[in-house]
Amino acid sequence: MDLGLKDKTALVLGAGGGLGRAIALALAQEGARLALGDIDGGALEETRREVAALGSDAMAIRWDLADLDAIDQNVGAIETQLGPADVLVNNTGGPPPTPALGQSADLWRKHFEAMVLSCITLSDRVVPGMRARKWGRVITSASSGVVAPIPNLAVSNALRLSLVGWSKTLAREIGRDGVTANVIVPGRIATKRIVALDQAKAVREARSVEQVSTESTAAIAIGRYGDPREYGASVAFLASTQASYITGSVVRIDGGLIASI
Numbered sequence: 001m002d003l004g005l006k007d008k009t010a011l012v013l014g015a016g017g018g019l020g021r022a023i024a025l026a027l028a029q030e031g032a033r034l035a036l037g038d039i040d041g042g043a044l045e046e047t048r049r050e051v052a053a054l055g056s057d058a059m060a061i062r063w064d065l066a067d068l069d070a071i072d073q074n075v076g077a078i079e080t081q082l083g084p085a086d087v088l089v090n091n092t093g094g095p096p097p098t099p100a101l102g103q104s105a106d107l108w109r110k111h112f113e114a115m116v117l118s119c120i121t122l123s124d125r126v127v128p129g130m131r132a133r134k135w136g137r138v139i140t141s142a143s144s145g146v147v148a149p150i151p152n153l154a155v156s157n158a159l160r161l162s163l164v165g166w167s168k169t170l171a172r173e174i175g176r177d178g179v180t181a182n183v184i185v186p187g188r189i190a191t192k193r194i195v196a197l198d199q200a201k202a203v204r205e206a207r208s209v210e211q212v213s214t215e216s217t218a219a220i221a222i223g224r225y226g227d228p229r230e231y232g233a234s235v236a237f238l239a240s241t242q243a244s245y246i247t248g249s250v251v252r253i254d255g256g257l258i259a260s261i
Contacts, residue, residue: 004241006031010087011078011126013065013118016043018191018228019141020091021050026232027239028056032087035078037063039093057082065092065118066110075125084133085126087239090119090140090163094193097200100154108155115159120166127174136179137239140167144187146250147258152204153197164250171248180247182238187254188216189226221256 010027014020016038028051038044041062048060095111130136145157146164171181202209234253
């Protein structure tokens with residue numbers, strides 16, 4: 001199936017991480033041009049090399065999402081080198097595990113700016129161009145915590161859920177201009193982030209990482225953690241011309257982990 005992404009320009013945030021890299025590679029395989037952003041310069045360069053090896057035009061920008069003033073400059077550089085963004089993948093890092101009570105206002109503010117306000121401000125910068133061209137995709141990667149809050153991830157649960165409300169509202173505002181907005185929800189995808197969360201839970205509960213992983217796997221209908229490539233492929237489809245009638249949705253990519261309907 002041709003997803004219609006050849007020569008489209010896609011901007012992928014968090015491109016140095018497991019999910020972001022998988023998304024970037026999936027889009028590159030479909031012939032998209034890739035603008036890659038991440039605060040980790042080394043990991044970002046690894047992704048750029050892998051994307052370039054697939055024959056895709058790619059540029060890498062070391063990007064601190066908490067620095068809202070850098071957005072206009074970074075997007076301007078992308079537009080100059082690759083053209084305006086047709087696909088925006090809002091994919092941010094997660095905060096540390098925390099209970100709901102007792103977190104400082106500074107912690108909430110810091111992660112709100114990096115995880116929420118960055119996505120909103122960046123979308124404000126690129127979506128007008130999508131609307132003018134009558135085609136675009138805004139895809140926001142969240143967490144299964146937006147459907148079923150995850151214990152001890154209170155900051156993540158709350159802030160990512162705010163992006164769900166924002167994306168749903170945005171979808172109604174831009175749909176008639178050929179631009180879609182969707183949220184993607186990863187379950188237990190085998191990335192370094194999931195390894196770190198399993199390790200933190202093991203320490204907190206005085207158990208082995210293997211016990212925590214086995215327990216988590218038992219709750220997944222498919223019986224295993226997801227492969228990042230499966231996540232990337234799902235995002236590539238939502239970015240495609242074939243997905244033009246999917247908007248305002250929260251799409252679970254969780255192997256059946258979330259028990260609710």
